[in-house]
Amino acid sequence: MTHAPYTVQDYKTDLKPVWCPGCGDFAVLNSVYRALADLKCEPHETVIVSGIGCSSRLPGYVETYGFNSLHGRVLPIATGAKLAAPNLHVIAVGGDGDGLAIGGNHFMHAARRNVDIAYFIMDNEIYGLTKGQAAPTTPHGDKTKSTTYGNPEISIDPCALAISLGASWVARAFAGDVKGTTELMKEAITHHGFAFLNIISPCVTWRGDDQMKLLRPLCRPVAANHDRSDAAAAMQYVNEPSDRLTVGVLFSSPRASLLDEMIDIRERAAGVAMPPGRGEILVAFA
Amino acid sequence: MNELTFAFVGAGGDGAVAAGDIIAGACAREGLHVIKTEAYGPQIRGGESSAVVRVSSAPIHAQADCVDVLVVFSWSDFARFENELVVAPDAVIFCETGDEPPPELAGRHIYPIAFKGAAKNVTAIAMLASLFGLPLEATRSAVEQRFARKKQAVIDANLTAFDLGLAFAEKIAEKIVVEKKLTYERSAPHLIMSGNEASAFGAIHAGCRFFAGYPITPSTEILQFLAVWLPKLRGTTLQTEDELAAIGAVIGASFTGVKSMTATSGPGLSLMAEMLGLASIAEIPAVIVNVQRGGPSTGIPTKSEQSDLLHSLFASHGDTPRVVIACSDVEESFHATVDAFNISEEFQIPVIVLTDQSIAQRRETIDAGALEHEVRDRATAKPLELADYHRYLDTPSGVSPMALPSTPGGMYQTNGLEHDSKGRPSATFVVHEQMNAKRYRKLDGIAARYPLFRRFGSLRPRLGVICWGSTVGPLREAIDRIGDDAGIGVFAPQLLMPLPAEPLQEFIDACDEVLIVELSYSAQFERYLRGFVDFPRKRTSVYKRSGGKSLTAAEIETELRRLLIRNETLEEVTV
Numbered sequence: 001m002t003h004a005p006y007t008v009q010d011y012k013t014d015l016k017p018v019w020c021p022g023c024g025d026f027a028v029l030n031s032v033y034r035a036l037a038d039l040k041c042e043p044h045e046t047v048i049v050s051g052i053g054c055s056s057r058l059p060g061y062v063e064t065y066g067f068n069s070l071h072g073r074v075l076p077i078a079t080g081a082k083l084a085a086p087n088l089h090v091i092a093v094g095g096d097g098d099g100l101a102i103g104g105n106h107f108m109h110a111a112r113r114n115v116d117i118a119y120f121i122m123d124n125e126i127y128g129l130t131k132g133q134a135a136p137t138t139p140h141g142d143k144t145k146s147t148t149y150g151n152p153e154i155s156i157d158p159c160a161l162a163i164s165l166g167a168s169w170v171a172r173a174f175a176g177d178v179k180g181t182t183e184l185m186k187e188a189i190t191h192h193g194f195a196f197l198n199i200i201s202p203c204v205t206w207r208g209d210d211q212m213k214l215l216r217p218l219c220r221p222v223a224a225n226h227d228r229s230d231a232a233a234a235m236q237y238v239n240e241p242s243d244r245l246t247v248g249v250l251f252s253s254p255r256a257s258l259l260d261e262m263i264d265i266r267e268r269a270a271g272v273a274m275p276p277g278r279g280e281i282l283v284a285f286a
Numbered sequence: 287m288n289e290l291t292f293a294f295v296g297a298g299g300d301g302a303v304a305a306g307d308i309i310a311g312a313c314a315r316e317g318l319h320v321i322k323t324e325a326y327g328p329q330i331r332g333g334e335s336s337a338v339v340r341v342s343s344a345p346i347h348a349q350a351d352c353v354d355v356l357v358v359f360s361w362s363d364f365a366r367f368e369n370e371l372v373v374a375p376d377a378v379i380f381c382e383t384g385d386e387p388p389p390e391l392a393g394r395h396i397y398p399i400a401f402k403g404a405a406k407n408v409t410a411i412a413m414l415a416s417l418f419g420l421p422l423e424a425t426r427s428a429v430e431q432r433f434a435r436k437k438q439a440v441i442d443a444n445l446t447a448f449d450l451g452l453a454f455a456e457k458i459a460e461k462i463v464v465e466k467k468l469t470y471e472r473s474a475p476h477l478i479m480s481g482n483e484a485s486a487f488g489a490i491h492a493g494c495r496f497f498a499g500y501p502i503t504p505s506t507e508i509l510q511f512l513a514v515w516l517p518k519l520r521g522t523t524l525q526t527e528d529e530l531a532a533i534g535a536v537i538g539a540s541f542t543g544v545k546s547m548t549a550t551s552g553p554g555l556s557l558m559a560e561m562l563g564l565a566s567i568a569e570i571p572a573v574i575v576n577v578q579r580g581g582p583s584t585g586i587p588t589k590s591e592q593s594d595l596l597h598s599l600f601a602s603h604g605d606t607p608r609v610v611i612a613c614s615d616v617e618e619s620f621h622a623t624v625d626a627f628n629i630s631e632e633f634q635i636p637v638i639v640l641t642d643q644s645i646a647q648r649r650e651t652i653d654a655g656a657l658e659h660e661v662r663d664r665a666t667a668k669p670l671e672l673a674d675y676h677r678y679l680d681t682p683s684g685v686s687p688m689a690l691p692s693t694p695g696g697m698y699q700t701n702g703l704e705h706d707s708k709g710r711p712s713a714t715f716v717v718h719e720q721m722n723a724k725r726y727r728k729l730d731g732i733a734a735r736y737p738l739f740r741r742f743g744s745l746r747p748r749l750g751v752i753c754w755g756s757t758v759g760p761l762r763e764a765i766d767r768i769g770d771d772a773g774i775g776v777f778a779p780q781l782l783m784p785l786p787a788e789p790l791q792e793f794i795d796a797c798d799e800v801l802i803v804e805l806s807y808s809a810q811f812e813r814y815l816r817g818f819v820d821f822p823r824k825r826t827s828v829y830k831r832s833g834g835k836s837l838t839a840a841e842i843e844t845e846l847r848r849l850l851i852r853n854e855t856l857e858e859v860t861v
Contacts, residue, residue: 015710044694049538052702059699060711065691066699067541068711069534070564076498076531080538080546081691083522084496088542088691106534109527262522269517276518281487282654285477286315 006040008033015060022209024175024201025055028122031178032062032091035185046089049078051103053095054129055122055201072103075110078117079258086259089189092119096137097127100156104136111165111194115258118188118195121158122175124203132206139242144206160238162196163231163251169195170234170251174219175202176212180247187249193257200245215245222248229253287466289342290418291350293371294407296359298332301407305357306337307649308411308432310478312424313341314651317473321349322649326588327366334363336371341420343470347615347759349648351840353377354466355418357410359401361385370835376465380410397462399454405447412451417459419468476651481619481641482507482549484652485575486515488623489547492661494573495521496546498535500528500554503587504643505577508549529554533561536572540565541700543664543690545627549575552594553584555601555638563602565636566725568700569678569686571664573626578642580833590644591833592755592805598638599783599814607726609637610783611738614758616650617657622780624659629736631664633685633728640782642805644756644836664688672696676707680720684727729784738780739789747775749849750797752790754778754811756836757803763839764846772850787818799825801849803842807832 011033019025036046046064050056052071059066065088069077078092099107099121110119126144127133133146137158141150162170169191173181181199188195202211226248227233234251256264270276292309294302303324310322319342327333340350352372358364358381364371365388373379376395381387383398401409408429415425429448433441479487486508489497497516499509513523522539526532529550536546550558555576565572578594580586598610609629613622619641626637667675667687677698679686686707689696703711704718712718740758743751743765751774753761758778765774777793779786794800800821804811809830815821829845831837 042694043697045692047542047691057711060701063697065697066709067538067568068699068701068703069537069568070560070702073530073534073561073564076526076534077538077541079524079531080496080498080535080540081542082538083524083535084539084544084546085542085691105527106531109531262517266517266520269514270520275520276515278491278657281490281515282477282657285479285483286475286654 006037008037011036011043011063013061013063017061018057019054020205022204022212023054024124024203024212025058025122027175027178028055028120028181028199028201029058029061031181031185032058034178034182035189036062036064038182039186039189041089041189045087046091047081048091048093049074049081050092051094051098052129053098055093055095056098058093072098072101073106074098075103075106075119079110079113079115082115082117083259083262086116090117091189092117094121095128096121096123096125096158097135100136100158100161107161108165111162111167111196113258114166114168114193114255116193118185118191118197120185120188120197120199122199122201123158124201124207126203126206128203128206157238158196158198159250160235163234163238167196168193168252168254169249171197171249172237172247173197173199174215174245174247175199176216177219177247184249191252192254218243218245219247220244222246222250287468288344288470289340289346289350290354290466290468291338291340291352292355292414293336293338293353294357294359294410295334295336295364295367295371297334297363298329300359302335302359303337304432305407305411306339308425308428309339309341309414309420310649311431312421312428314476314478315424315428316421316470317475318343318470318651319346319476320478320649320651321346323349324647325367325370334366336367338371341468347762348839349836351838355414356380357414359406361387364388378462378464380413395462397458399458403447405444408444408447409451409454412448413455416452416455417462417464418466477654478649478651479616480507480647480649481613481616481645482577482647483511484616484619485549485623485639485641485646486511487657488620488659489573489627490515490519491620491657491659492545492624492627493663494545494547494627495519496536496539496544497522497548498524498526498532499548499550500526500532502551502554504579504647505549505551505575507647508575529557530561533558533572533574537561537565537570540571541691543666545571545631547573547575549577551577551579551587552581552597555594555597559601562608562636563604563606564702566602566606566608567702567704569634569725570700571630571634572636573623573630573639574636575623575639575641577646578640586834588643589834590642590756590805590836592642592757593807593810593833594640595782595806595810596814598640605722605726607635607729608783609635609732609781610640611637612640612755612780612782613645614755614778615645616648617652618780619645620657621659624661625736625738628660628662629732632662633732634664634688635728640755642756666690667693667696677709678705678707678721678724680707680724683731684724685731733781733784733786736781737786737789739786740778740780741776741793743775744770744773745775746773746796748773748798748853749801749846750793750799751776751801751803752778752815753803754782757805760837760839761803761842764843767839767843768846774846785818791819794819794821799849799853801845802826802828803837804828804830805833805837806830
């Protein structure tokens with residue numbers, strides 16, 4: 001019954017995406033198909049978890065196990081799934097509002113825990129599904145449906161946040177660059193620990209239909225001699241001026257993952273002994 | 287006497303709580319029945335503390351009305367507990383020599399003792415054991431066991447303190463009239479554990495291997511217990527950043543097929559409300575133990591109340607089927623938790639175990655043999671069902687085959703969005719109506735398979751009492767005191783959602799008069815019941831009050847007698 005579906009076609013479902021024509025998320029979805037196919041991820045051993053938002057519809061379009069959950073709660077659910085079933089590839093996806101506003105607290109703790117999942121944010125600098133309100137990534141001063149007189153708040157660079165929170169792998173991609181995004185996704189999925197990939201995925205409806213065209217020429221790779229294990233060096237690529245968009249791995253410093261720690265805890269708790277029977281547990285109450 | 291209640295009060299370091307634990311442990315080993323409670327001042331560490339131990343040769347269901355033997359290491363600390371510790375008029379009271387008792391206790395049997403010393407609590411225990419008929423040898427070995435891991439010098443000091451206590455007892459025995467002395471026959475040893483420990487052990491027994499939680503009083507002991515034992519069982523305990531993440535991780539873990547649980551108290555359950563709806567619509571098993579405390583908001587974290595009832599029954603927006611099971615004592619905390627897993631796994635539905643501080647944090651004796659309970663597992667999708675797989679297939683029971691990740695051919699997307707039988711998002715009325723019906727249908731199966739309620743007292747009651755959770759214990763004691771002739775019967779549902787409404791209505795219809803007893807200012811239980819059953823007009827009353835102090839057998843007894851006498855008077859008038 002099982003076969004090795006190593007082509008992009010095998011990962012497609014018959015659901016038609018709800019996204020607007022020209023949305024960056026189509027390109028992200030393509031990159032997901034390619035990354036899974038290239039890595040030969042078994043669909044039944046892959047789980048894609050999302051929150052709520054335009055981009056969080058993605059799991060429905062990929063022929064793996066999927067979980068379209070609650071607004072902001074993608075990371076706790078992905079964490080539970082990975083800890084309970086370590087053999088699975090667990091990929092968390094969602095938007096910038098989902099991950100950084102309502103779900104911001106979980107981002108901090110997933111990063112520092114170094115839970116073994118890949119997390120892709122599709123960053124469009126806006127709330128798309130609710131039709132155009134400011135997000136934590138919307139630049140200061142921008143007019144949106146909820147900031148009629150200009151955004152009074154400064155924006156977050158998700159990569160800066162991830163690096164400072166202890167994520168062990170941090171990268172930035174541009175959705176329009178499918179080849180580059182695919183390669184970064186593959187590295188994220190195979191990374192040991194928490195891998196965070198911020199994908200600039202333009203919203204053509206609420207940020208302007210020229211976004212793809214405008215952003216593409218701004219893309220440039222990280223410097224060839226960039227030391228990706230150096231957090232301070234990585235920080236020179238965050239909060240970039242609007243005329244620059246650096247893509248690639250900004251930071252990578254593998255360390256023991258949450259699963260490693262959990263396995264270590266089990267060994268220290270029980271050693272190589274057989275799991276305790278009920279009598280052994282109840283003796284504490286005798 | 288076949289029962290006695292001891293209390294110890296002191297400052298941090300006096301060992302009042304340890305004294306209670308040692309006596310409780312020794313008596314449990316003798317086969318006696320014990321309930322032990324603790325209370326603390328607001329300080330994080332080093333404040334005043336008290337322990338109350340009720341010891342009985344017959345089964346007991348609540349803390350006693352008053353204290354028979356009181357040890358006060360310092361009267362200034364006693365003042366903090368004056369409202370909680372009811373001291374019997376004939377109580378025997380021991381205090382430190384030179385520490386002047388408060389004037390309101392003038393005339394009581396107060397005996398100053400030179401406890402002084404590092405192990406004064408052990409001295410006190412030995413003295414009480416000797417004077418009041420507690421098992422001496424078992425008490426001595428409980429002291430040894432308590433300090434077994436300490437240096438020999440510490441063990442020796444405590445045993446010396448123990449012998450000093452025996453000497454005090456011998457000396458004072460001539461001066462003091464011991465009217466109450468425990469008499470009992472030794473029987474098979476009991477286990478002694480708290481409600482929280484029983485819940486955690488129930489989870490392990492049921493096969494729970496994933497726990498995520500956030501520390502919150504008074505449920506934290508469950509997190510701590512499972513932090514010790516789940517790793518040994520090759521499972522996982524995760525302390526999360528908040529309760530949203532705790533229930534989220536539980537749902538994520540359960541989605542992969544691992545039995546999973548979280549534990550919390552009111553404020554945490556409030557945060558979990560949205561996730562409860564996710565588990566319900568996505569039909570993912572999840573067990574939530576909610577240990578109630580005084581509310582709303584931060585309320586009274588260390589005290590009991592039954593005011594999370596309506597929240598547990600109805601929390602989360604939308605039409606959200608869930609199951610709520612109550613427990614009324616430590617042993618039931620075990621069974622309710624196993625039942626919760628059984629129902630949750632079998633019917634793919636979130637289940638809340640509703641307990642409260644007074645059950646969760648008291649230590650109580652139980653028969654080790656009682657900790658057995660049948661375990662049921664989730665039905666996963668079979669090969670035939672995977673051929674054309676519909677995760678949310680509309681079935682007569684409402685339960686659909688669940689494919690677990692790693693199952694080839696079972697791929698589907700689960701969803702907090704309304705979805706069709708394949709899990710695909712759908713915004714149509716027809717699908718929504720069909721899926722609501724499918725999800726709610728599961729409650730019918732649960733009600734039929736798990737008719738969980740208790741019925742005791744008179745079979746043809748003149749006065750029928752309906753109560754739930756921690757009020758059941760004191761009510762049982764109150765009825766025992768009044769006696770069988772009074773014609774009082776009790777109906778206590780353990781399954782609160784779905785409510786066993788039919789047997790409850792039958793019970794109500796057979797009673798002349800109905801009383802509802804609960805620890806909630808706004809009478810949440812009464813309001814809930816009225817949605818399902820009809821009460822006799824003008825012959826239904828509610829005895830309720832705020833939490834912060836558990837209902838006592840004495841106050842329930844008073845209320846029952848008031849109603850009984852009123853009825854007798856009414857009958858006379860009618861005649």
